[in-house]
Amino acid sequence: xxIGIDVGGTNTDAVLxxxxxxxxxxxxxxxxxxxxxxxxxxxxxFRKGSSRPDQxxxxxxxTTHFTNAVVERRRLLKSAAIxxxxxxxxxxxxxxxxxxxxxxxxxxxxxxxxxxxxxxxREISALDDxxxxxxxxxxKRKNIRSAALTSVFAPxxxxxxxxxxxxxxxxxxxxxxxLSSEIGRIGLLERENATIMxxxxxxxxxxxxxxxxxxxxxxxxxxxxxISQNDGTLMSSVYAEKYPILTFASGPTNSMRGAAFLSGAxxxxxxxxxxxxSDVGALxxxxxxxxxxxxxxxDVRTNFRMPDLLSFGLGGGSIIRQANSHMTIGPDSVGxxxxxxxxxxxxxxxxxxxxxxAAGQLDLGDRRKVARLSPELIKSALAQIHHMVEAxxxxxxxxxxxxxxxxxxxxxxxxxKPIAGASEIRKPEHYAVANAIGAAIAQVGGEVDRVFxxxxxxxxxxxxxxxxxxxxxxVDAGALADTVKVVDVEEVPLTYLPSNSIRVRIKAVGDLAxx
Amino acid sequence: xRYLQEQEIRDIANxxxxxxxxxxxxxxxxxxxxxxxxxxxxxxxxLEVSELAxxxxxxxxxxxxxxxxxxxxxxxxxxxxxxxxxLEGQLGRRITAVMSAEIGGANSMIPMSLGARVxxxxxxxxxxxxxxxxxxxxxxxxxxxxxxxxxxxxxxxNGVVLNVIDNFWAxxxxxxxxxxxxxxxxxxxxxxSGAQAKTATLHGTVSYAGSIGRSLREAKxxxxxxxxxxxxxxxxxxxxxxxxxxxxxxxxxxxxxxEAKISGSEVFAGSTLSVRFQNENLVAVRDGTTVASVPxxxxxxxxxxxxxxxxxxxxxxxxxxxxxxxxxxIWRTPAGLALAGPQHWxxxxxxxxxxxxxxxxxxx
Numbered sequence: 001x002x003i004g005i006d007v008g009g010t011n012t013d014a015v016l017x018x019x020x021x022x023x024x025x026x027x028x029x030x031x032x033x034x035x036x037x038x039x040x041x042x043x044x045x046f047r048k049g050s051s052r053p054d055q056x057x058x059x060x061x062x063t064t065h066f067t068n069a070v071v072e073r074r075r076l077l078k079s080a081a082i083x084x085x086x087x088x089x090x091x092x093x094x095x096x097x098x099x100x101x102x103x104x105x106x107x108x109x110x111x112x113x114x115x116x117x118x119x120x121x122r123e124i125s126a127l128d129d130x131x132x133x134x135x136x137x138x139x140k141r142k143n144i145r146s147a148a149l150t151s152v153f154a155p156x157x158x159x160x161x162x163x164x165x166x167x168x169x170x171x172x173x174x175x176x177x178x179l180s181s182e183i184g185r186i187g188l189l190e191r192e193n194a195t196i197m198x199x200x201x202x203x204x205x206x207x208x209x210x211x212x213x214x215x216x217x218x219x220x221x222x223x224x225x226x227i228s229q230n231d232g233t234l235m236s237s238v239y240a241e242k243y244p245i246l247t248f249a250s251g252p253t254n255s256m257r258g259a260a261f262l263s264g265a266x267x268x269x270x271x272x273x274x275x276x277x278s279d280v281g282a283l284x285x286x287x288x289x290x291x292x293x294x295x296x297x298x299d300v301r302t303n304f305r306m307p308d309l310l311s312f313g314l315g316g317g318s319i320i321r322q323a324n325s326h327m328t329i330g331p332d333s334v335g336x337x338x339x340x341x342x343x344x345x346x347x348x349x350x351x352x353x354x355x356x357x358a359a360g361q362l363d364l365g366d367r368r369k370v371a372r373l374s375p376e377l378i379k380s381a382l383a384q385i386h387h388m389v390e391a392x393x394x395x396x397x398x399x400x401x402x403x404x405x406x407x408x409x410x411x412x413x414x415x416x417k418p419i420a421g422a423s424e425i426r427k428p429e430h431y432a433v434a435n436a437i438g439a440a441i442a443q444v445g446g447e448v449d450r451v452f453x454x455x456x457x458x459x460x461x462x463x464x465x466x467x468x469x470x471x472x473x474x475v476d477a478g479a480l481a482d483t484v485k486v487v488d489v490e491e492v493p494l495t496y497l498p499s500n501s502i503r504v505r506i507k508a509v510g511d512l513a514x515x
Numbered sequence: 516x517r518y519l520q521e522q523e524i525r526d527i528a529n530x531x532x533x534x535x536x537x538x539x540x541x542x543x544x545x546x547x548x549x550x551x552x553x554x555x556x557x558x559x560x561x562l563e564v565s566e567l568a569x570x571x572x573x574x575x576x577x578x579x580x581x582x583x584x585x586x587x588x589x590x591x592x593x594x595x596x597x598x599x600x601x602l603e604g605q606l607g608r609r610i611t612a613v614m615s616a617e618i619g620g621a622n623s624m625i626p627m628s629l630g631a632r633v634x635x636x637x638x639x640x641x642x643x644x645x646x647x648x649x650x651x652x653x654x655x656x657x658x659x660x661x662x663x664x665x666x667x668x669x670x671x672x673n674g675v676v677l678n679v680i681d682n683f684w685a686x687x688x689x690x691x692x693x694x695x696x697x698x699x700x701x702x703x704x705x706x707x708s709g710a711q712a713k714t715a716t717l718h719g720t721v722s723y724a725g726s727i728g729r730s731l732r733e734a735k736x737x738x739x740x741x742x743x744x745x746x747x748x749x750x751x752x753x754x755x756x757x758x759x760x761x762x763x764x765x766x767x768x769x770x771x772x773x774e775a776k777i778s779g780s781e782v783f784a785g786s787t788l789s790v791r792f793q794n795e796n797l798v799a800v801r802d803g804t805t806v807a808s809v810p811x812x813x814x815x816x817x818x819x820x821x822x823x824x825x826x827x828x829x830x831x832x833x834x835x836x837x838x839x840x841x842x843x844x845i846w847r848t849p850a851g852l853a854l855a856g857p858q859h860w861x862x863x864x865x866x867x868x869x870x871x872x873x874x875x876x877x878x879x
Contacts, residue, residue, distance in 0.1 A: 087671055088589075088697075089670075090593065090670075091548045091552075091589065091592030092544065092548055092551065092589060096547060096551060118584070118588070118697040118698070119581075119583065119584040119588075119698050124588070152588050186583065186586060186587060187586045188586060188587045308819075459763065491762075491764065502765070
């Protein structure tokens with residue numbers, strides 16, 4: 001028996017799953033402390049599923065907490081972007097293509113220092129310890145406690161990043177340091193972007209992972225707990241504390257895997273309406289369609305491989321504002337404060353959930369509190385909500401033909417009318433907890449990322465040996481041996497020498513073995 | 516006088532990615548650099564080739580190197596200005612306009628960056644009409660014009676001015692120098708007069724790239740078929756649709772050489788298309804038969820977005836359409852085919868014009 005938990009911006013969902021069967025599910029508002037919401041959800045599923053903590057073999061947690069923090073520019077730690085590259089790359093400084101409000105939110109502290117590597121491992125310049133110490137002095141002066149270090153060709157050699165991190169830690173004990181060599185792949189700007197976003201989430205990561213751990217301890221759950229990564233595989237909680245960026249887009253991946261699992265649909269468009277944002281993606285053969293292009297997160301380009309998703313600011317907690325005759329919905333949301341701020345709960349903020357209750361689509365809170373909303377307002381808000389969803393489906397579709405639309409997520413109660421472009425609308429059972437189900441069925445991965453020197457025609461042998469190693473790593477990480485498959489192979493040539501070298505990155509995944 | 520603004524630069528970049536036939540580097544970084552340069556220095560003017568004075572001095576800046584190093588150590592800043600000044604120093608004259616050597620890929624953006632930085636107009640045209648990975652593969656070579664003097668510079672301030680006996684030597688020596696510069700650097704070459712530009716360059720290709728990009732942008736806004744938008748703007752055809760099942764590549768003498776295998780879907784189900792590339796896509800072979808070959812353009816685009824996918828970004832599983840576009844007529848002359856036809860790239864096959872396949876493909 002395993003537990004899947006999804007901690008969203010608005011709701012915390014938990015499911016109890018055994019094999020292909022969902023034994024119990026529960027949805028409860030996300031709490032400011034995160035932990036008490038989890039405890040409440042888990043107590044409920046234990047009761048509903050008549051089961052006990054000691055029957056649980058694994059807990060999988062998916063969270064959009066970190067994505068939401070960046071999207072909403074909230075609780076971001078002021079961070080430094082230090083690029084080790086001079087005199088190269090000056091035409092495009094760090095964060096050049098970022099939205100200015102996000103750059104402001106984390107402080108726009110950009111440093112270019114000497115160093116970096118060529119494609120073949122030569123140094124562009126030597127790392128200058130003194131220069132790093134000067135940056136450290138400046139960070140100290142500005143009280144910046146987190147730094148992202150990105151060197152040119154760090155995937156070939158991460159030593160300069162490591163040395164610079166060592167110096168920063170000497171100068172500023174306790175500083176958080178994120179290294180690009182640990183996070184991304186080749187492509188300086190995109191890897192640097194992901195590293196900077198990781199840096200600004202360091203404090204939040206520690207708080208959030210600790211609250212997960214405390215909640216499970218409180219309930220005396222001793223099973224190991226894992227956190228969902230963007231590719232739908234699991235990472236240990238300790239790893240997640242250092243690399244919260246790897247949770248980005250795990251929510252959508254989980255939601256789509258959960259939706260495919262629940263609806264039985266192999267093809268279609270999945271619309272996941274959460275509390276703060278909606279994510280729209282396409283299912284191909286029961287799996288999320290992957291983006292071929294670089295994926296933008298909160299309008300920042302990264303080189304993670306992710307489901308091809310469109311996100312926009314519509315959720316159950318989205319704030320509705322009226323100015324003159326113009327109405328806006330979102331992109332901001334009351335989030336976990338829905339039960340205090342929404343009108344139906346006695347608050348003073350008009351949210352999309354209030355509209356759903358006023359329109360009679362949902363029975364929640366105190367309906368009398370929205371009785372004085374004008375019918376025109378309700379009608380116009382509903383029309384705008386439907387229009388936002390239709391527009392996004394339209395953008396994801398590959399042809400003009402109508403296709404099945406699978407609606408999931410707690411915010412899907414906002415949708416009451418037919419959707420243009422949909423051949424049918426499916427709201428599968430347990431649909432409101434698809435994310436948690438996706439987390440619960442998540443798999444374990446093993447990755448190999450190494451440079452092979454090829455002599456003659458040994459490319460196939462190199463690939464075969466790397467594949468074997470990735471498979472055995474997946475098994476070591478807890479995958480059931482006969483379920484492990486190689487899901488991703490990437491080769492990047494590195495040198496111009498007659499004896500070719502290739503960088504090979506291979507990922508294998510399998511089902512988590514249960515004791 | 517017309518000036519190049521941000522939207523047009525983005526359109527040109529997206530169109531040039533299609534004309535890049537998988538090579539020339541991802542225009543994303545070059546576009547960012549061009550936009551950053553126009554924000555800092557002001558937008559450059561764009562001139563028709565016919566507007567050049569006969570005694571104008573035109574030169575062609577471009578990137579020399581390999582795409583993978585280019586996404587780590589991008590050379591779009593002072594490197595460019597240094598190479599430019601070095602060439603002027605060698606010539607003893609002021610350059611009066613800059614022009615694209617290669618409209619395909621990131622090189623389409625280099626004249627915009629340089630033009631903005633040194634305050635010179637960009638000329639609407641180029642030397643290839645697509646992307647090619649070698650410096651001598653230009654219309655100027657076909658017209659007997661010299662690549663040298665040819666200045667190369669790196670980020671440190673190192674520079675070299677080449678004086679070579681012909682454009683093949685320019686390629687060999689520049690390539691060797693670029694490897695020392697980290698397999699990526701900038702060069703500026705082919706200094707010619709306005710009169711020579713009028714007879715020996717391809718006119719209007721910057722606007723052509725812009726029209727492809729605009730067509731994509733408008734199709735996206737109108738929710739229209741994006742691959743169809745590319746076909747409409749280029750007169751090209753869909754050679755194949757399917758999923759990439761294998762990509763193999765290696766680096767040889769400074770080039771990313773390889774092959775992508777695509778398993779057919781829809782009407783192409785049961786067929787396999789192999790696209791062979793050397794930085795750019797060169798030959799497309801369907802079930803053993805060549806269906807398109809260089810110098811015609813073979814571009815692999817995302818089946819959904821119509822966006823061009825560069826050879827270094829090809830990956831297993833991508834859903835793609837392979838588009839064939841007829842090349843500029845000069846490349847189909849005996850001299851053009853001798854310079855850049857299939858045999859130049861080590862293929863024994865004769866050049867296969869793309870047109871016969873257009874009819875087959877058009878039915879699909």
